[in-house]
Amino acid sequence: MSDTHPIRDEDLIAFRSGALGERAREAMAARIAADPEAQATLAEWDRQDAALAALYGPVAEEPLPEALRARLAAAGTAPRRHPALALAAAVALLAIGAATGWFAALSTQPGPPVLTVAESALKAHVTYVAEVVHPIEVASDQADHLAQWLSKRLGHEIKAPDFGAEGFRLMGGRLLPGDTTPAALFMYEDDTGRRLTLHVLPEGGTQNSAFQFLSSGQTQGFYWHDTGLSYAVIGDLDRDRLRAIAMAAYDQLI
């Protein structure tokens, strides 16, 4: 190939960094195959890249430093989209709950409807999570039917959110009695058999509420109210995980 002009470094750079079309790339590959000097240059660049990867590659595999993780976590719970996570309110309620017991705390609250979902959700959770034979009425393999049926009975379009990222898969759902309209219960299970429930109740007016925390012994949950529907997520999980699941539900149900 002594009759062709030598391959310039610029040509090799374009070749290596994906800037050539298919035909130009094939043509350049053929020229390189006949040019030991170009091959040596590419091999030298490979060694440079390998040295850089050896020097700095491991940084990308490290867990993120605490300061970065804290900043991301704060952004993830920022009140921009989520219902404010008014933790002050939740903590206050928790304090009351701790002092007097959950149901006592409920009974002393003047009755905004959002508390109805919390109380009935907790009762239903305790009742059905312990059920071995019939925890649900319609299983997740009939997910479409489940969503249609519950939507029709509640008079609202509802669907079961996906908590796969949190390690929980949908088992199915059931219809629950309510004061004025029925409520829906979705049950989820992780691979250790731990269960959590999501309750949806069509009541409470049009105003939205912050996430509220509730607890009764090991059983804890978050409930909130969003454009005509009240929700509660209940489980025997720690608060941070429950909150993550509640936020996943909020994001998917919005």
Place this chain on the structure above:
Amino acid sequence: MSLLDEIEAAIPNLRRYAHALLRDRDSADDLVQDCLERALSRRHLWRGDGPVRAWMFRILLNLHRDGLRRSPRRHLVAVDTLPKEPSGPAPQEAHMDLREVQDAIGRLPEDQRRALLLVALEGMRLSEAAAILDIPEGTLVSRLGRARAALRDMTGRTRPATGSKEGRA
């Protein structure tokens, strides 16, 4: 993936790049922290045009330039004053001495280092790297050519064949 997830997913790459750019763990992580802060505070302006990763690299490089303007404490060492590798057979096939490469990266002019690391370390295509650096692709290519050659000289390696006549007496 939400924008926040994409921001988070870009961080390991940003840290790798910042560490190579600054060669100092603390200042690299400070730079990434500032980058994250700026990205989060501006995420409501994000219109979804283009990859989040490229957007964050642009933020990081802007911060890096700003920081250099504020504290121009880094100095460049002219290539020809660098100690050459001790005489002896050139280890062309061997792995490169990592410390030597690290030093050489530190001695590259800033614009060459930024460009080379985007392509050689982050594996970006020319079009992506050129967009991040806000330069034409042709400019990037010649910059990369100079950086590659300078790195080769600084690590005591001469161009095979013709180049060896100049490099070694």
